[in-house]
Amino acid sequence: MAITLYELAGRDASRPFSPHCWKVRLALRHKGLDFETATAGFTEIPGLEGGFSKTVPILKDGDTLVADSFAIAEYLETAYPDRPTLFGGEGGHALSRFVESWTQRVIHPALARFAALDIHDGLSEPDQAYFRSSREKAFGTSLETFVADRAERVEPFLKSLEPLRAIVGKQAFLGGESPLFADYIVFGAFQWARVSSPFRFLPANDPVTAWFERCLALHGGEGKKVPAAA
Amino acid sequence: MAITLYELAGRDASRPFSPHCWKVRLALRHKGLDFETATAGFTEIPGLEGGFSKTVPILKDGDTLVADSFAIAEYLETAYPDRPTLFGGEGGHALSRFVESWTQRVIHPALARFAALDIHDGLSEPDQAYFRSSREKAFGTSLETFVADRAERVEPFLKSLEPLRAIVGKQAFLGGESPLFADYIVFGAFQWARVSSPFRFLPANDPVTAWFERCLALHGGEGKKVPAAA
Numbered sequence: 114m115a116i117t118l119y120e121l122a123g124r125d126a127s128r129p130f131s132p133h134c135w136k137v138r139l140a141l142r143h144k145g146l147d148f149e150t151a152t153a154g155f156t157e158i159p160g161l162e163g164g165f166s167k168t169v170p171i172l173k174d175g176d177t178l179v180a181d182s183f184a185i186a187e188y189l190e191t192a193y194p195d196r197p198t199l200f201g202g203e204g205g206h207a208l209s210r211f212v213e214s215w216t217q218r219v220i221h222p223a224l225a226r227f228a229a230l231d232i233h234d235g236l237s238e239p240d241q242a243y244f245r246s247s248r249e250k251a252f253g254t255s256l257e258t259f260v261a262d263r264a265e266r267v268e269p270f271l272k273s274l275e276p277l278r279a280i281v282g283k284q285a286f287l288g289g290e291s292p293l294f295a296d297y298i299v300f301g302a303f304q305w306a307r308v309s310s311p312f313r314f315l316p317a318n319d320p321v322t323a324w325f326e327r328c329l330a331l332h333g334g335e336g337k338k339v340p341a342a343a
Numbered sequence: 344m345a346i347t348l349y350e351l352a353g354r355d356a357s358r359p360f361s362p363h364c365w366k367v368r369l370a371l372r373h374k375g376l377d378f379e380t381a382t383a384g385f386t387e388i389p390g391l392e393g394g395f396s397k398t399v400p401i402l403k404d405g406d407t408l409v410a411d412s413f414a415i416a417e418y419l420e421t422a423y424p425d426r427p428t429l430f431g432g433e434g435g436h437a438l439s440r441f442v443e444s445w446t447q448r449v450i451h452p453a454l455a456r457f458a459a460l461d462i463h464d465g466l467s468e469p470d471q472a473y474f475r476s477s478r479e480k481a482f483g484t485s486l487e488t489f490v491a492d493r494a495e496r497v498e499p500f501l502k503s504l505e506p507l508r509a510i511v512g513k514q515a516f517l518g519g520e521s522p523l524f525a526d527y528i529v530f531g532a533f534q535w536a537r538v539s540s541p542f543r544f545l546p547a548n549d550p551v552t553a554w555f556e557r558c559l560a561l562h563g564g565e566g567k568k569v570p571a572a573a
Contacts, residue, residue, distance in 0.1 A: 198434070205434015207519040211442060215506040276445040289437040 115149065116141070119161050119171040122152035123235035123309075128339050130232070130308040132221070132301035133182040134170040135336070139297040140186050142332035144196040154240040182301070183213060186294045199294040212287065212295040215276070220302040223270040227263045230256045231310035231342065267314045274321050282320035285327060292331060300328040304336055311342045345379065346371070349391050349401040352382035353465035353539075358569050360462070360538040362451070362531035363412040364400040365566070369527040370416050372562035374426040384470040412531070413443060416524045429524040442517065442525040445506070450532040453500040457493045458540035460486045461572065465539060497544045504551050512550035515557060522561060530558040534566055541572045 118138065121131035129135070129152055141148050153161055158169055165171060166180035172188065179188045187206075190199050200206040233244050233256055245256060252259045277287075277299060286292040287299065303325050306312070315322040329336040348368065351361035359365070359382055371378050383391055388399055395401060396410035402418065409418045417436075420429050430436040463474050463486055475486060482489045507517075507529060516522040517529065533545070533555050545552040559566040 201434020201437065202432020203435070204428070204431020204518065204523055204525075205438055207431065207523065208435055208438035208442060208517065208525055211445075211506065211510055211517055211525070212438060214509045215441075215445060218505045218509065275448045276441065279444045279448065280441055287438060287441055288434065293434055293437065295434075295438055295441070 115175070116146055117173040118148050118150045119158075119169045119173070120150055120152050121158075121169050122154065123232075123240065124237050125235070126152045128235070128308055128342075130235075130305055131169060132305035133168075134301075135304045136182045136294070136297045136301040137170045137172060137185050139292075139300065139328075139332065139335060140182075140189055140199055140294055142335050143199060143292070143294075143297070144189050144193050146189075146193065146196070154237045156237075156239045156243050182298075183210070201288065201293055205288075205293060205295070209293070209295045209298065213298050216299050216302055219273050220299065223266065223273065224302055224306045225252075226260055226266055227270075227312050227314060228260070228306050228310035230260045231312065235309060235342075263312060270314065271316070271319070271321075274319075277324075278320050281324035286324070292328065296328060300325065300336070304329075307341045308339050309342055345405070346376055347403040348378050348380045349388075349399045349403070350380055350382050351388075351399050352384065353462075353470065354467050355465070356382045358465070358538055358572075360465075360535055361399060362535035363398075364531075365534045366412045366524070366527045366531040367400045367402060367415050369522075369530065369558075369562065369565060370412075370419055370429055370524055372565050373429060373522070373524075373527070374419050374423050376419075376423065376426070384467050386467075386469045386473050412528075413440070431518065431523055435518075435523060435525070439523070439525045439528065443528050446529050446532055449503050450529065453496065453503065454532055454536045455482075456490055456496055457500075457542050457544060458490070458536050460490045461540035461542065465572075493542060500544065501546070501549070501551075504549075507554075508550050511554035516554070522558065526558060530555065530566070534559075537571045538569050539572055 118134070118141065120129035120134040122129045129150070153169060158167065161171055162173065162178055165178050168180065170180070170182055170185060172179045172185045174192065179185045186199050200209055229248060233241055236244055249255055280287055284290065287295045315325065348364070348371065350359035350364040352359045359380070383399060388397065391399070391401055392403065392408055395408050398410065400410065400412055400415060402409045402415045404422065407418070409415045416429050430439055459478060463471055466474055479485055510517055514520065517525045545555065
């Protein structure tokens with residue numbers, strides 16, 4: 114069966130940047146599955162697969178459609194049980210939700226304050242209008258003001274990574290010697306920033322940086338196929 | 344074989360308060376194991392079991408001695424594989440370390456600023472001297488100053504619980520419908536504060552409070568056997 118992953122992209126379709134789509138890309142590689150990708154801008158998503166989902170990723174596997182990155186990982190784990198596991202059992206499945214919760218509440222909001230304007234600048238014109246309007250409403254300020262003090266936000270952000278740093282400074286991945294979907298959850302966030310914004314905030318000597326580089330190298334360097342924003 | 348758990352206590356031996364010892368207590372109940380407890384003050388720990396460990400918990404199971412709460416959980420999971428699982432497989436084992444890392448770096452330091460002086464006040468005299476000296480050196484200030492602004496620290500602390508709150512507001516435990524060792528890791532921190540300090544900081548309507556109450560009720564109300572500090 115052919116697998117298609119619908120991803121989010123801006124003007125350059127070769128640079129998908131959604132954190133949630135990157136989680137699924139690595140999950141598919143982790144399972145050793147072949148897949149094609151197709152990209153859509155924010156305002157094109159409602160037109161995908163007959164309006165199946167308001168958000169990407171959307172995975173199409175034969176006749177099956179699944180949206181939401183965590184739901185897609187669950188689908189892959191169930192549909193391809195003989196391939197390498199994404200969760201490492203029921204406990205790993207449950208606790209991956211905590212990693213997701215921490216990532217979305219600690220890392221994502223911080224990275225948005227680094228990259229929001231750069232994300233905007235890379236979008237197609239219709240998407241720029243949508244993005245500016247929806248995000249400025251959500252943030253309560255202009256995109257320009259939202260990211261204006263990003264340099265000062267780096268230090269507290271790096272401090273907030275300590276729970277991750279303490280683990281990946283002692284072992285290769287959150288999953289231990291090899292990665293689990295939990296690693297891809299956190300990786301997706303940093304990859305989102307790497308692909309969409311030239312703003313650099315991870316120090317070279319930070320164990321989190323070394324872990325991120327290990328993630329970028331996984332599965333034939335899947336994450337490196339898209340160069341960092343310059 | 345007889346199992347003994349060595350716990351930390353102050354002047355009142357019926358009120359063990361170490362977060363790490365509470366994790367093990369619930370882990371033993373989770374496994375359905377009978378055990379006896381013995382308490383020691385901070386300065387008595389080096390005299391336990393021939394100086395086996397500088398810290399409690401120490402678990403003695405027949406001729407086997409194990410120290411460190413996570414190592415004890417691993418020991419129990421291996422030694423009693425037919426009892427209910429603490430990790431739910433290898434993935435849960437690995438990601439429990441992330442829950443531990445988050446708990447020790449986000450929750451413990453915050454609760455120390457609520458409870459440090461109250462902990463001191465409940466200790467035996469030799470332990471008070473040890474505790475004040477070692478903690479004031481670590482904190483870089485007097486215990487009194489360390490906790491002086493605790494009322495103002497409640498709101499940011501509650502905000503920092505959002506990754507936990509988002510999960511336990513939707514499901515009973517971090518482990519899903521039933522608890523895993525990951526729940527006991529976080530529970531231990533809140534139980535430490537509950538037993539050692541009358542300072543209350545969890546709002547009644549907080550999903551974290553409801554989760555903590557569920558943990559207190561587990562295994563025949565093990566956690567409630569010690570009343571909250573008054």
